[in-house]
Amino acid sequence: MLRMTLRHWLVKSEPSSYSWEDLVKDQRTSWDGVRNFEARNNLRRMTQGDRVLFYHSNQGKQIVGLAQVVKEPYADPKARDGDWSAVDLAPVKPLKVPVGLATIQGEPLLAKMSLLKRSRLSVQPVSDVEFRRILELAQTKA
DNA sequence: GCCAACGTTGGC
DNA sequence: GCCAACGTTGGC
Numbered sequence: 001m002l003r004m005t006l007r008h009w010l011v012k013s014e015p016s017s018y019s020w021e022d023l024v025k026d027q028r029t030s031w032d033g034v035r036n037f038e039a040r041n042n043l044r045r046m047t048q049g050d051r052v053l054f055y056h057s058n059q060g061k062q063i064v065g066l067a068q069v070v071k072e073p074y075a076d077p078k079a080r081d082g083d084w085s086a087v088d089l090a091p092v093k094p095l096k097v098p099v100g101l102a103t104i105q106g107e108p109l110l111a112k113m114s115l116l117k118r119s120r121l122s123v124q125p126v127s128d129v130e131f132r133r134i135l136e137l138a139q140t141k142a
Numbered sequence: 143g144c145c146a147a148c149g150t151t152g153g154c
Numbered sequence: 155g156c157c158a159a160c161g162t163t164g165g166c
Contacts, residue, residue, distance in 0.1 A: 014164085057164055101165080114143075120148065120163050146157085151160075 008051040008131040009046065010063070010115060011089070012122045020054050020065040024091045032076045032086035039123040043075045046087050051142065053126060053134060054091075055115065062100040063134060066092040066142070095138035109133045 010071030011031065013019065023029055034040050046052075047071045054065040078086075104110045112134060114124035126134075135142055 012164090038149095061165075118148095119165070122163085146165090147163085149160105149162085151156090152156100154156090 001114075005128075007045065007047070007050045008053070008126040008128065009042065009050060009126050010055055010113075010126050011067075011117075012055045012057045014058045015056045015060055016058070017048055019056065020091070020094065023054065023065070023067060023089065024094075028070060028088055028090045030077075030086050031089050031112055032078045034076070034084065034086070034101060034123060035082075036120075036122065037094050041085055042121075042123040042125060043085050045125075050073055050132065051092070053131070056106055060098070061102075062098040063104075063138070064098045065094045065139065066135075093140065095135075096140045097138050099137045104134075104135060107133065107137070126138060130131050 003086055018029070028122040031043070034043055048069055048071070052067040052069060053063045054067050055063045067089045070088050070090045073085045073087050076086040101115070104113060105116060108140040110130055113126070114121055118124065
């Protein structure tokens with residue numbers, strides 16, 4: 001069943017461990033290995049087609065791409081113990097203009113993003129307004 | 143490379 | 155159940 005409106009998310013990855021370029025090369029990847037309860041709970045709220053902003057932490061410190069959920073939450077096959085989940089992500093398109101952390105910090109509409117206040121949360125929700133503003137700054141159409 | 147923030151672990 | 159110690163993340 002298709003929802004009328006999709007949710008938006010932001011995931012973080014250190015490009016040295018898995019970059020946007022890796023996702024483009026792979027075309028699809030299992031977003032597994034999340035070992036934080038809140039991040040996991042966010043993962044579990046994802047549904048097919050949800051848009052996901054791809055942020056490079058540490059090196060880059062910018063949102064570089066738009067991805068989407070192509071497989072809904074399932075048990076993380078890499079979890080040896082505990083109750084963890086994964087989803088599959090696929091690239092949609094790169095941002096024409098990457099949106100850097102400094103830009104986000106300077107944008108009133110983006111001041112409440114978890115990225116700024118909850119810097120360690122690796123999977124976080126993004127509001128409609130925030131999502132639209134980021135794509136606008138990125139000069140990229142959803 | 144440093145260190146602040148913060149989530150997790152484990153002793154009591 | 156508290157809280158100190160510890161490990162990790164991620165900006166600077």
